[in-house]
Amino acid sequence: MNLDTQLRASISTAVATLFNQPVQQLQLQPTNAEFEGSYTLVCFPLTKISKKGPEQTATAIGEYLVANSGIVARFNVVKGFLNLVITDKVWIDVFKSIFVDKNFGLLPSNGKELMVEYSSPNTNKPLHLGHLRNNFLGYAVAEIYKALGYTVHKVQIINDRGIHICKSMAAWKLLGNGETPQSSGMKGDKLVGKYYVEFDKNYKAQIKELIDKGVSETEAEKQAPIMKQAVELLQKWEAKDVDTVLLWKTMNGWVYEGFDATYKRMGVDFEKLYYESDTYLLGKDEVLKGVEKGIFFKKEDGSVWVDLTSDGLDQKVLLRADGTSVYMTQDIGTAILRFKDFPKIEGQVYTVGNEQEYHFKVLFLILKKLGYSWADKCYHLSYGMVDLPTGKMKSREGTVVDADDLMQEMADEAEKQTRELGKIEDLADGQVKELSEMIGLGALKFFLLKVDPKKRMLFDPNESIQLQGHTGPFIQYTHARIRAIVRKAGSMGVKPNENELSQVASLEASEREVIFMINNYINKLNEAARDYSPAVVANFAFDLAKGYNQFYQSIPIFNESDQAKLKFRIAFSEVVADVLKKSMKLLGIEVPEKM
RNA sequence: GGUCUCGUAGCUCAACUGGAUAGAGCAGCUGCCUUCUAAGCAGCAGGUUGCUGGUUCGAGUCCAGCCGGGAUCACCA
Known part of the structure; x- marks a missing residue:
């Protein structure tokens, strides 16, 4: 038997015998280095049932344990703290049981399953230091649960669609001259990232030009030709335009090759990849069902909302007036899809930065309102930002620490x-x-x-x-x-x-x-x-x-x-x-x- | 402004979830390689745990109020 539980059992018996009272909670902790002993029982809480002072209570328990437990060699009492010295024979037995157990530290399967999501990058730029913290965290949490006997499914959702990738596409079309990872010798994710930066440069220049011509700033941001092209690409993509979809696939393919190399060096892996392009339309039906059930409500303009004011939060939009989905809608759909894909998981862990705390709070509340009991077992593993000595990482200021470069250094x-x-x-x-x-x-x-x-x-x-x-x-x-x-x-x-x-x-x-x-x-x-x-x-x-x-x-x-x-x-x-x-x-x- | 979060040695972090005289590492100083790897070990120095109250046997930890960082409050993702 485990020494911990054995000791606790002995103490419980001691307390029950000495004071004629069952114990509630025992406060057992490692002994401070300055005193003799390995375990310390905090006796203050026990004075209520012992009807004695802390020292007397501790001494009585200590004496009982030495006489009866067979594992306590001697003890000392400092104020209300009972420091217990475990016999060397017991320690040697403890060691022996660990020595012969070839699977020490790996618990047998407990039949439970868990999903851990981590990484989940955008496909328009390479991975950076922030992703490293994310990936290492998610991977380690998954491995820790595995060691404890869980079956763990590591997944990620790749944000492969949207205006960000269209920006890289627009810049590449305009300035790329057909450049590829092969022709340039550049890693695929780096190449696409390069055009994302190019987009930003050109966009800014065009805005400035327009403003100089007397156009207002907000208007200039909309009118800049390169932005118009990105928006047009997004619309074409949504209309499944053949050439656009092909370019999108090609450039994402470059990125994935680059990511694969980075993940490999990082030593992380995934059981299943979810792609936003497959899931971004999910969730709409669930939201409409929710409207029928009266969980959500529709405004005059046709947009659908959830009212979370009774939970201390705000109202949140779930479908736009034109009926299209927002990010939240998609996450509702994806969560449900994952529980269909892996029916035995008891919960999901989302490894996502703490700037999305509000989002996940809302997401889990909505899932619960929709009647999914597993919503309680969804956990946002929210981690803090990684700062540099110079302050925040900012891609615009070029202070982003690239993952590949850092690993190489x-x-x-x-x-x-x-x-x-x-x-x-x-x-x-x-x-x-x-x-x-x-x-x-x-x-x-x-x-x-x-x-x-x-x-x-x-x-x-x-x-x-x-x-x-x-x-x-x-x-x-x-x-x-x-x-x-x-x-x-x-x-x-x-x-x-x-x-x-x-x-x-x-x-x-x-x-x-x-x-x-x-x-x-x-x-x-x-x-x-x-x-x-x-x-x-x-x-x-x-x-x-x-x-x-x-x-x-x-x-x-x-x-x-x-x-x-x-x-x-x-x-x-x-x-x-x-x-x-x-x-x-x-x-x-x-x-x-x-x- | 509302909500959340953080504030501990010069710096980076711990503190078993309310327990004893708040601990490590780095940086600084002093010792230890003729014996198993000195990427190590031992020691010195460094603290009013942001501030003020409160709760109790006991507070870095819980509560309230200030001060100071950060995040978030889009028909963006």
Whole structure:
């Protein structure tokens, strides 16, 4: 049985026996480093039923546990805090059960299914730093749920239609001279992005020209020829004009080739792709049904609205006066479609920036009003913006950090630092590249994931490229160093086995602490899943690596003459490496055997 | 203006959801490589948790009011 639950059960029995009262909630927490013990019971809440002071209550429980539980060696009481020392035998048993469990950290299927949407870019420009946070977050959340036994469907909706792509198309037609990724050697998404920028430049120039001629600004924005062409392309596209659709397909195709390369390097994947061009007409029927049922209402001009004022929100349009859909309508339709495609999912997670919080609040309310019970299980994984030291990223000011460029810079920097440290002598060329990629991306992913998703964060390039301290490479390094120990043990013929582990009589403090952390791994995964926060896992991995390094530095493993202890420490090291690897894997970060 | 959100060491972030003397990393200073990888470890220094009240055994955390950032309130997506 799990030590946690065992301890809780013992305490419950103690309280029930001593005070003749059932317990409600036990407040059990890790003991602060300054006191002896591993678990601490907060006794203030128990004084009501014990009818004694906090110290006496704690002492009574402590004495009972030492006498009866079989797992508590001794205790100390500081104010109302009961610090419990668990016997080393119990810790060794805990470790043993983890050591023999080859699937430790991976729960068996719980039969539940979940959908996670992330990425969901527009197809008119390349992916940037903001998308990286989005993708790493969505991917990691999906992986964390998988580890907890869920079947997870990763999806995205690609915004492949609309005025934005028509702008790139208009500029390409006008200025492209038939340029293609092949003819220019440019990555497809970059090429289309280039024409999006071209559009903007020309558009601005044309507006200025018109204003100089005395046209008003709002009028100039409409009259600019290049904008007129973009709008015309959008209309033609909606009318399924053959040439326009062909150009649209071609240019989107370029973008997808580019995206695929970027996703591959990022290490993310998707089970199913939804395209806005397929779904943008969905939802209208649902809205009309809603009107019949009286959930929505129609205004005189024919537009359809939902009234959310009783929920503290506003009125929101769902169909325009001309009967066409808006973004919300489409999202209603897509949500319903997804539950038809995957009937067993119990909910959806939308990984979308926090500027759309209002939108999702409204969406989920509407779905609930329409009678879909799963609306309660839809969650907007709302993450904060990534700021640069210079402020916000702005495409117009050219301060956008490109995803491909950034990944390359990280890998280059990793290689540079690896060379400086003189660590590549025993590696072949190909291995250097592979290692640099692993370290560079590890640094980047960890940097973006270690922060609570909900909070906006600062991306300082100089800091992100750091490979020491609170970083991914620190954890990768710890893993590699442990693997070197395990290899050495193997070559010496030291092979730990289950039975010998019990021959160890006592543990060092650093060993106890690390076992405590490993034993807490599943709790941390649950916490991360509950909060949709990979940062919990990232910080767990960091703490574990740090804890192990303290052990490593204070105890020279191979100096140990006691064979049982030596073998225990090899097994112990192996398990730490394994848990580091597994937890990092959930973040999409690989760990090396050597570095 | 309404709603939401954030404010913690010089900087970047934690704080197990109300618990003990608020912790890490970076930057700064001091030690530790003839023994398993120093991308490491140990230590020093750094704080009125934006401000003022309130709730209680106990508040960075909950409530109210200020101050200061940000987001959002389209027949855009």
